[in-house]
Amino acid sequence: MRGSTTKHKAKKSPDRERLSRERVIKAAIGIAETEGIEAVTMRRVASSLGSGVMSLYRHVLDRDDLLLGMLDDVAEAIEPPPLERDERAEILAIMKAIHSEFREHPWIVKVLLFEGRGSLLILPLIERIFAALDRLGHAQDSAIEIYSLLLHYCYGESLSFQTTAKRRSVQKQYPIAEFDEFPMIRAAYLAGDDWKYDEFERNIKRILSAA
């Protein structure tokens, strides 16, 4: 929408590219990707662009707006899975697409749940879920409930995955002795989570088998 009129008049060849909403958002995403969303401070973004802090505010309303822009950017990049004839296969494919996006860009979940913002660009996928539930014979209220179950599990799982990973890296783990009175928890704890690979998919299937 902006700057499309290519009036290449003065080739001043700016040694430093001009700022833009796009560039600011992309820089913020880069930082979030490598250092986590907590590292996305206005100063950090500015310094990664080699600009002053307040320059960012020419292209972004405030930090909240920047986060929203980041969401829109990744939402745009999602490629919708191909349509499936089978309703449950359709829903599973969509949930897997969303989930893998959450895994690839873990910061998304924190922004979604903490800032309470959501990108509108994901709506087509949600609509497809509702359509599939409709085809499965669900009335609106139960469709909404199942959708809520699917998505909130996805949120919780993705968020927990992050914090678990962090906890594990920090090695702030509890001593196993704490679990002595709870044999089953202890066993689960010791089992680790290598085999968890397909847990998400299997749990979505569980939900769908009850839908």
Added chain:
Amino acid sequence: MRGSTTKHKAKKSPDRERLSRERVIKAAIGIAETEGIEAVTMRRVASSLGSGVMSLYRHVLDRDDLLLGMLDDVAEAIEPPPLERDERAEILAIMKAIHSEFREHPWIVKVLLFEGRGSLLILPLIERIFAALDRLGHAQDSAIEIYSLLLHYCYGESLSFQTTAKRRSVQKQYPIAEFDEFPMIRAAYLAGDDWKYDEFERNIKRILSAA
């Protein structure tokens, strides 16, 4: 003007109660309860106790430790639901207990998921869930998966409830026009969520029907 009431040096009866870990944590919980976890800053807690900021650090390692203390405090207050013969009823009762705690003290979920900390005091309830799943004939791996499904849905739902409530109060809602291309989402959106009352319970039952 604190000391002005007592002209001589009060030897044993201080007009101000002494600080303690307990008092610090309780004060922090009070603030979290009424103003949200974001308002729980060291300065805010100190001022609510009428003490200096650094005094808190005599009873609490750091802010993280304070949050952990808060978790333990509410976990302690949970009353375990009575044992149920029926396994699914047992699990449902426990999940409802946890969920209602999350609703009553919304800040818990944020601390749990963001700080990545957890209170050990809730382990007895978790153990009961695993025991019930065992009685239902689940091997360890599928038991862990179902437990993960149950709890992560509970997390996601509780967290989303908060942010939705906040969004609603701020009235930062999207204009309905945005949903024109997505009739089912639009309908769901317009339906509101008054009837959502038992959604959590019904969804847990859905999960259990697939367990």
Added chain:
DNA sequence: GATTATATGCGTACACTGTACGCATATTGC
């Protein structure tokens, strides 16, 4: 080209945050 209008960059300042350091006082043990 010259002049004006606007868009953009950003330095400084302010009100917050957590907490390290070390001094002052209160309480306890002998």
Added chain:
DNA sequence: GCAATATGCGTACAGTGTACGCATATAATC
């Protein structure tokens, strides 16, 4: 009464988001 310890907390520092307003770069008009 005196020493040892426990407790309270003032000050300082490095962070955070961002309001304000000046300086310059670019665009538009004459």
